[in-house]
Amino acid sequence: MELQFLGTSSGTPTRTRNVAGLALRTAGGWVLVDCGEGTQHRILRTNHSPHDLRAIFITHLHGDHCYGLPGLLASAGLLNRTAPLAIVGPAPLERYVRGVMETTALQLPYPVEFIDVEDAARDGLLSDLAVSATPLSHRIPSYAYGFTEKAVERRLDADRLAAAGVPRGPLWGALQAGNEVTLPDGRAIRPADVLQPPRRPRRIVIAGDNDTPALLADAVRDAHVLVHEATYTEAILAKVGPGPQHSSALRVARFAREAAIPNLVLTHFSPRYQDTAGPLTLADIEAEARTEYTGNLFLARDLARHALDREGMLSESPRSQAPGA
Amino acid sequence: MELQFLGTSSGTPTRTRNVAGLALRTAGGWVLVDCGEGTQHRILRTNHSPHDLRAIFITHLHGDHCYGLPGLLASAGLLNRTAPLAIVGPAPLERYVRGVMETTALQLPYPVEFIDVEDAARDGLLSDLAVSATPLSHRIPSYAYGFTEKAVERRLDADRLAAAGVPRGPLWGALQAGNEVTLPDGRAIRPADVLQPPRRPRRIVIAGDNDTPALLADAVRDAHVLVHEATYTEAILAKVGPGPQHSSALRVARFAREAAIPNLVLTHFSPRYQDTAGPLTLADIEAEARTEYTGNLFLARDLARHALDREGMLSESPRSQAPGA
Numbered sequence: 001m002e003l004q005f006l007g008t009s010s011g012t013p014t015r016t017r018n019v020a021g022l023a024l025r026t027a028g029g030w031v032l033v034d035c036g037e038g039t040q041h042r043i044l045r046t047n048h049s050p051h052d053l054r055a056i057f058i059t060h061l062h063g064d065h066c067y068g069l070p071g072l073l074a075s076a077g078l079l080n081r082t083a084p085l086a087i088v089g090p091a092p093l094e095r096y097v098r099g100v101m102e103t104t105a106l107q108l109p110y111p112v113e114f115i116d117v118e119d120a121a122r123d124g125l126l127s128d129l130a131v132s133a134t135p136l137s138h139r140i141p142s143y144a145y146g147f148t149e150k151a152v153e154r155r156l157d158a159d160r161l162a163a164a165g166v167p168r169g170p171l172w173g174a175l176q177a178g179n180e181v182t183l184p185d186g187r188a189i190r191p192a193d194v195l196q197p198p199r200r201p202r203r204i205v206i207a208g209d210n211d212t213p214a215l216l217a218d219a220v221r222d223a224h225v226l227v228h229e230a231t232y233t234e235a236i237l238a239k240v241g242p243g244p245q246h247s248s249a250l251r252v253a254r255f256a257r258e259a260a261i262p263n264l265v266l267t268h269f270s271p272r273y274q275d276t277a278g279p280l281t282l283a284d285i286e287a288e289a290r291t292e293y294t295g296n297l298f299l300a301r302d303l304a305r306h307a308l309d310r311e312g313m314l315s316e317s318p319r320s321q322a323p324g325a
Numbered sequence: 326m327e328l329q330f331l332g333t334s335s336g337t338p339t340r341t342r343n344v345a346g347l348a349l350r351t352a353g354g355w356v357l358v359d360c361g362e363g364t365q366h367r368i369l370r371t372n373h374s375p376h377d378l379r380a381i382f383i384t385h386l387h388g389d390h391c392y393g394l395p396g397l398l399a400s401a402g403l404l405n406r407t408a409p410l411a412i413v414g415p416a417p418l419e420r421y422v423r424g425v426m427e428t429t430a431l432q433l434p435y436p437v438e439f440i441d442v443e444d445a446a447r448d449g450l451l452s453d454l455a456v457s458a459t460p461l462s463h464r465i466p467s468y469a470y471g472f473t474e475k476a477v478e479r480r481l482d483a484d485r486l487a488a489a490g491v492p493r494g495p496l497w498g499a500l501q502a503g504n505e506v507t508l509p510d511g512r513a514i515r516p517a518d519v520l521q522p523p524r525r526p527r528r529i530v531i532a533g534d535n536d537t538p539a540l541l542a543d544a545v546r547d548a549h550v551l552v553h554e555a556t557y558t559e560a561i562l563a564k565v566g567p568g569p570q571h572s573s574a575l576r577v578a579r580f581a582r583e584a585a586i587p588n589l590v591l592t593h594f595s596p597r598y599q600d601t602a603g604p605l606t607l608a609d610i611e612a613e614a615r616t617e618y619t620g621n622l623f624l625a626r627d628l629a630r631h632a633l634d635r636e637g638m639l640s641e642s643p644r645s646q647a648p649g650a
Contacts, residue, residue, distance in 0.1 A: 037396040045340070063396055067395050
């Protein structure tokens, strides 16, 4: 499973950070979580394409999370996409998109299916991922989406195979594929007899804007990764006041520690924080988070890719290009 | 007067070209013509700001000309703009923008005034520029906007001053400022007696998508500059067919020659044309235009700036940075 950040700024884009967008790729393809203005421009700099996008999940309907949707849909049409596209999100998502389509004469050569966030967990939305949605606390309805592998690979246990006397060869392959086999001596061997205990399915939770991380307590119980906004440090949050209903790095980090989440990715930074030099920098966000959280911490950067391996460890992949906005 | 292209691609952005957007700056400030998705990202790379934007003119409501509008309005709000902003365009412009604002909870700290394109010429919209709007031919209503200087500077004629016996000094300044003066010998001198004939006010016509350049015959009669789409070459236009209702380089160039327009800027290129290397490049567009047009020809590039001097000559300013999408 791989995450690629398409935007990591809050409210407005900066010269190095776009507004919200996050690609999640699995062997089954890729899905997009949030689609701020310019997301399709970012996609041009990745290996993803609007053509093979499986579904879009919108956490909430603030512009910095959804103003790129009409343009992305239009471009997928110009690329001659014909496969249906599901868009999941809270109301009035469909009214927003249909209104834009109608007033701007946008016709698409593929069907769009709008799915209310409350139905995100319905069976079959994604073939290889189970989806969950958790309501958060923000100025408008906002949600976190959880993505959990539906199946994990079968791994043979060499010791158990030896103990059972299964000869190396085609029988191993049949057991690995999940089939019962019969040995030359007539004994039946079931896969469960010789497989390792299955690993925990990987689970990633990607949260929308939210001022109360504890609302995610249940959702992250088996999660390997939480992606959460940390719009401000505590000092700036105190200055801004609670009105915008965002989280500080401290609050998210404390929650992640208490919930024992092994990998935490912070994103959605206020444009007042510079990347490197300035009165306020992302180092402030990071330092504040580290006072609480001692797990595997990342501050998201545009176009950065993070791979989650089968052991549940997240690591940032080497970058292929500069982020220029 | 200066033009700066914010996007020069048609339909979808490419890695080097954004969709439509064009800044026109005069001593009085700047206006924006069209606002495709990502226009605010391009603005971040210029000296313009959504904060001091005077007005926005939308040629037509296709997404590649207007999907950046909600985000630009939102960002101007986050920058604490308080000055009213006029947005001019064809219906259903207001319904499009208000629909997005309502469904995405966008509240702006400044008033937006929607002006129907038919009222674009109304007095006082821009203090220093007279505006005209000309209907074009496209799949949906599309317009060209003309911007003409309302006033030209007074220039004293040294020969006439000498002939009239006006002594060099404060009297020259008073005449230049438009005041009648009395000479020491009692003679009254009016500014008109000693001024050079006024130069022709500069006029720039910026067209939206259009398959019939001749519709601009009246609008360009006194224009120094025409900015017009040249989406394809004739060969590609023949392949695509007339359905999209765009112009070829040949047709625009022929019109510009026949109308004796001194400066022609082509833009809105199909993404199939590469900047430099490829089976189809912008050199094809340029070569085709030059078979008809022998005036001052430019192919627009993102972030390129073109200054129109008082003699009506357009020239491209040296670039300050690379266009990276």
